[in-house]
Amino acid sequence: MQPAPAMVETTARSRAAQTAAVLSLAAGIFILITIEELPIGVLTVMSADLGVSPGVAGLAVTLPGLLAAVVAVLAPVAIGRLDRRLSLVIGLASVVLSCLLSVFAPTFGWLLAARVLTGVAIGMYWSVLPVVAMRQVAPEHRTRALTLAMSGTGAALVLGVPLTSWLGNTFGWRDSFAVVGVLAALVMAALLVLVRPVRSDEAISLSAMAGALRHRGVRYAAAMTGIIVTGQFITYSYVSPLLQGRAGVPATGVGAMLLVFGIAGLVGNFAVAPLLRRHPVHAVLTVALGIAGSLGVLWAAVHGPLAAALVMPLWGLFAGAASVSIQSFVSRAASEVEEPGTAINSAMFNIAIATGAAIGGQILDGLGLGAVVATTVGLALVGALISLRYLLRHVPR
Template identity: 55%
Template sequence: MDSARRWAGVVALAIGIFVLITVEELPIGVLSVMAPDLGVSEGVAGLAVTVPGILAGAVALCTPVLVRGLDRRLVLVLALASVALSCALSVIAPTFAVLLLARLFAGVAIGLYWAVMAIVALGQVPAKHAARALTIAFAGAGGALVLGVPVAAWIGTHLGWRLAFAVVGIVAAGVALLILVLVEPVRSPVKVTGRMMLAAARTRGVRYALGLIALAVVGQFLTYSYISPVLLERAGVGLGDIGLMLLVFGVAGLVGNFAVGPLVRRSPPVAVLVVVTGIGLSLLAVLTVMDDPRRALAVMAGWGLCVGAISVAMQAFIGSEAGEVLEEATALNSAGFNTAIAIGALIGGLILDAAGLTPMILTSVLMVGGGALLVGHYLRTSRVPDPAASLNR
């Protein structure tokens, strides 16, 4: 029974990630209806993704130092409570400025949750089940792409974007209670300091992971943040069918989350290379062949398959390469990932408003391609000793 409860706790963590991804990407799905309602352009409305992402990155970076001996489970509960508050404020926001204020609470939530979730998941099960626990926990990200974002997008386009935020807020409150009941307390035996965070950032694997994030994740979200106008204008997809396209993307993402498991267990760096290369090729397809709804359906499926695997692959890469600085590296990974999402949305919005969709997508292709080359370089030089790895904690 104790074992069953622990695995149920891991599932609860996955549901929490489901909520976090949904609230993070919700503006992407309702961008085309939210922007005119609030009287701003789609590029400006993209700040609803950028602002919380930047804050999430800062919060994730500071979380291991701030929480120290605190039960990591309570950090997750606090994060979900912040989601509920963010959604409540979004529902009543009369202007875009107020919506951005509401999104600050979402940023805090994202940073807190992502910084400690992997550590809590690993703390629920024996070490031999670590890979399985991470796969299940991160399945919530794929689940959000399958169900959360498409359903929220459907609600937003058919019943109003404010109602979409309301539904997510209610779910967040319920999941907070679920985690409080099912998840075992997890405390770190190490008091993480700022100096330890800096030492972790200097280790070879973490350096490369952060460089990869700066290229591949920024490049991915530079275009994906504006997938609604891409589908509408380039592929001729109707406004009412955007939710379906996101659903296909999400189903494929959930498949990718589990399909990458065997490759992750064999070699996390190779898994990352395969996934990033797949994302780059998918973006190239968006640029070159996604010009009607049928082709859009196929491209979204292939793209989602690769994007759905990136969270598991990156966390496994961090876990295999970070050594004794796992918690610090996990926080750095989370901070980098969320900041990259924000920067991608910001750069994408600027390019979209200034030059249009084609230059925006082309920039994505070049950046993600650069990320694939970086991982390839890491693999080629992986036998070179890393002097920073021998630094004392």
Template identity: 40%
Template sequence: MTEIDEVGRAAEPCGRPGGLARKRGGGLPAVGALAAATFTVVTSEMLPVGLLTPMGGELGISDGTAGLTLTATGLVAAVAAPLLTLLIGRRDRRLVLVALMGLLAVANLLAAYATDVVVLLAARVLVGLGMGGVWAIAAGLVVRLVPERRVASATALVFSGVAAASVLGVPAGTFIGELGGWRAAFVAMAAVCGVVAVALGVLLPPLPAAGAVRLGGVLGLFRGAAVRTGLLLVVLLVTGHFAAYTYVRPVLEDVSGAGAGQIGALLLAFGVAGMAGNFAAGAGAARTPRGTLLLICGVLAGAVLLVPLLGRGAGTLGAAALVAVWGLAYGGVSVGTQTWLMAAAPGAREAASALFVAVFNGAIALGALAGGRAADGWGASGVMWLGGALALAALVTASVGRGPGE
């Protein structure tokens, strides 16, 4: 018999989630497959960042309008995450993840053959569906795949897929776009989705849910003050980051004078630093979520605000240094805020993950939209001022808000 916990999700019957799953598989290969899945969904989501200029030029749209491809993806993912978590019920999470990866492959192929912005936006809607589902499921599975003592490091590994998307995915997409055009980058991404779908099917153990997540369980999490603080941090940090980062290519071109061939290298610097920031934040957040996020907020705000102040005078090398510090700070945002929320709602991991993904992707959409308006109205520097101001607001929130266990 199982018991229904306070958020409406059936408790796992084997003492802790996933005890049975690990007997049939799991461990590092399975966690690696989840990391590959997060890498794939984030690369699919962020691919337009490095292709914004050529996409807009061929389709005859402004940078701000091209940025709506990120807005559409984020909005759909924000809605899809909790809804898909509710709809899949007790279905095997392994099979659901494989199906969602297949959907992402189709979406990227559709984007590659888009003839106008309407078709491109339709493709990005499908990316949002796949992305929201994968994130909502994958983030809560780590505890079912590894022993308790390894959960923190395994969670950091899964979230390393986010930073790896910046290190490898977005720069590689930008490079492919320079060689074969932006459409070739989407075709390559579709192929990667297919490979990851196979890896998930082979490496993950069967992962049926012991109980379905219910709508009341997800909404009930808002009663926790620490959960509300964590979600507000997600909104401020992610909105601020994407308001600026969505338009990082035109910013680097206009403010720092970076050429088209240098953009990929600058994004690579961002991603390499982000990988380091992810693992550092994962270790730090396991000990002190508040202290880790205070550091992240402060460094992120400083780096973003210095881009318009120092970028032009410092040249490409100075821009590279600022972008690397920016990446170091933002690399820890996903794992830092996820760790905060998991600690704030330890009895409702999958429900908390669904809520986290919904808010995170809603913030991505809001950031891309706000950044687009700032870019069109205030120019390249405007998006940096907006992003930095929101990071400062997050710093205040992390300082005064209720934390896990308080």
């Protein structure tokens, strides 16, 4: 029996070429996570400059997340059998334009209009990234390729968000958007050169998306993503006021705290690999419990910058493993509907980010920082119960 053409092409490429392709995809998600979360690191200075409260400024995170959720579901349907790289390129081009408009935004309303393009970018890129990454390598290396591609998320927390936070608080928040726009253009060019074309064997319809929702693995993944990620971003979206108000960290020191958080997140992205090989639900359970525990310690025991510097990496370690854990769960528990399942999980991920930022803003303005952290802890524990339920009922012992 002759191997499929796609397999011949994959195995014929050198290991270096395959790695370079996956790394370019990781660089793209680095850009997407950085631009999505950029307002978090400059929330204080941006809201002051545009004349809105920090809670209102959080809409700059909420709006793109909601739009990304819609785009993530529609993108695979719209692309049909075309090269999935088209979705990636459109995503990065949208980042470039969004950043350009943000740099010259005279009002908060103008900034929100620019963030519409950010939502398009996130949805277009996230919806196909896992599938494209895994198709760059032979089947036996696909888990490794997914982990490496998803490391762009941790790298964004290590370098992207802290760097843009430092730029924004030192030189002005608009400079942060300018830097990300230039990097997005460079990564888009690299992706076109390095990434092998990926086409679906058959077009994905809206009915196929609806059918995927009936799959047990997709439903569990959507529930875990919705609960855990919403909880995470209720607090993380307002980490600047949390660190400044609770731990006494100066505005210029927030970037350093996010750097510590991000380094730990990158470590967590790779450290979770043994649990992923056993079954991803073990990783999801660990992540949920870790987020709840670390944030509980952050609120109960942190009363100064030094203590915050010790607890932030603990939180980052677990948060950094969240995206790769849940996506690996989709690939393992819903392999029959992997591509539509991935798109649905991506949509839920972005809904969760948007919902978390919106809920967090309302709680922050109405009840204060303590209620923000308590809500995150509670939701993380609920997510842990959902993953434990799946583990006990559906994972063979």
